[in-house]
Amino acid sequence: MKRHLSILAMLLSIPAFSQSQAGANQRFNFHFQQTVVTQYQPGVKAAYSGINSFSTKEEAQTSVTSTFFIGVKLGKYTEVYLNPELAGGSGLSRATGIAGFPNGETFRVGNPKPTVYIGRAYIRHYISLSKETETVTNGINQLGGQRPVKYLSVVAGKFSLADFFDGNTYSHDPRTQFLNWSLMSNGAYDYAANVRGYTQGIMLEYVSPAFSVRYAAAQVPAEANGARLDKNIGQALSHQVEIEKPFGSSRLRLLGFINKADMGKYTLATQMQMPDITATRMYGRTKAGFGANFEHKFSDDLGLFARYSLNDGHNETWAFTEIDRSLSAGIALQGSKWHRPEDTFGLAVVSNGISKDHQAYLNAGGVGFMVGDGKLNYGSEDIIEVYYRYYLHEDHFWISPDYQFIMHPAYNRDRGPANVVGARVHVEF
Template structure:
């Protein structure tokens, strides 16, 4: 069961106050997007479903409190970051979002701004540099944080644009790993968040333009800008010059995804989906493609 929660709301002032708690998915409450937020009917890649710069908690105990007025809302969310259902408050994922809706030239839009904090412990680049320079054993000690935006705007009937931006604060490698004896193992260390900035955006077109109003065409583009320390590590620059292993060139990571949602009838839709990634993990490479249905 992915979610199981209780919710209640109260009329307050010109809007309502809403409270939800239980087993939740906090991404249903923040970072929403009209055109890129549902892997079942829109983009499939996690790059476009939610902000890739955020270390989202996943289907665990949480609480959401939100005040919703006609044109704006403010949301605070807590979720257990490690999703373990033990020690629920040791590693919190916290997020606060301000959302504003618009009616630009008669077309609806939503503009969301949020900050987040992830309490699990990470490895800092400074500590990794000390390991290579002085053989000081590093430890996972620092939380992660950042901020992001999620915009969606209809620009004409049947045409919508979306944009997300995410920034990761602090100077974090990822998660340090250790071998069976407890010694730091750099080769097994998780470098999942080697980028500081993530940009995603795209367009949604209704099939009404070619006589199929229930269909949808989506095109998404993404770009990840790498942290300088991440580039230095793989290219064996500076303190990492003596690192064991092959020198690897780095480059900006790009993604493209195209889907077409074909509404066969009232109860069935088929979505062919094509993805291509250049320089996966920010390592210089022609990349790979994925086709799915």
């Protein structure tokens, strides 16, 4: 931990570089972020444990991610973005045992050794549909300048679907907001991604002041939560459509998705003497679902969010996490009232659940890539998270203490509750 903090301190001395100031027409920009998350849990009480159970023993783990964000303008309305990234460390209990996992900055890669890879590499082209323009500020994967108020946008390459879908002002980014996986996005949205959260595909978007519509077709992993994407796009592909509508100080996003992949089927696996979802995999299987995502801005300091999502739950979870239904709500409060405008206090509650087919499979002794205690006394996985984001330095340096209470981890009344205490250190420029 000390080593990571020294790296952060050194990086604070490096000025952000871009060709021009925010709001001007940039041809190039560069940004950086580093996030270190340390979490501790004192162990959970349990009547029994399985191979994917949250640990009954005291444990502490640390994760780190570092990302370079490079943007280049190729033409008036054409931009290219490249994000080299380093990630290392581990989540508690090997990032298993809780469906709404408490650290959105960790991955189930098995090897905690820091690894460098290309997170994003995509091209974005805008087609103007209006003479009126608006100012776009210089930001992460966003070149400052003028953009049409109404436009079509095409994105192609490697990216995260979470970059464009299911966004929320108050609950979306584990580097700066809530850490829990089921507060990053709609919990039952099994969005296409490899184990590190990225995919390859194409995204089409229509944006106007009145409403926005976006569609994406993206590759799914070749195996559940795997690192390699399935090249057989005729049999394995994800489709999603989202409609976004502002209402004064509120905003509503409605999302639908369907994934096709070489999936296993819960009912078939449950009939086996030794239930194994991987033994029932077959192309042609699908997972479909929807999500509703609402936010309301009470003032510049106070906002509220709520999400509800559901998928059919017949076939195995393929990419995100083992949640078939999820309801969440919370608030985010800026610190202006106590003269700390760069600080944020966040409080959220989540209730996650799984389908009857999924329950029966786990109760028969089956496991997924995220949960599996050997048997199951089913109960909804209910979570409370609270954090405080404290601004430390004029060059965008924050520390965030965080606490999460998880009732019935992995939907099991015979285990838990789990208590996770953590701290996040984040720097960006």
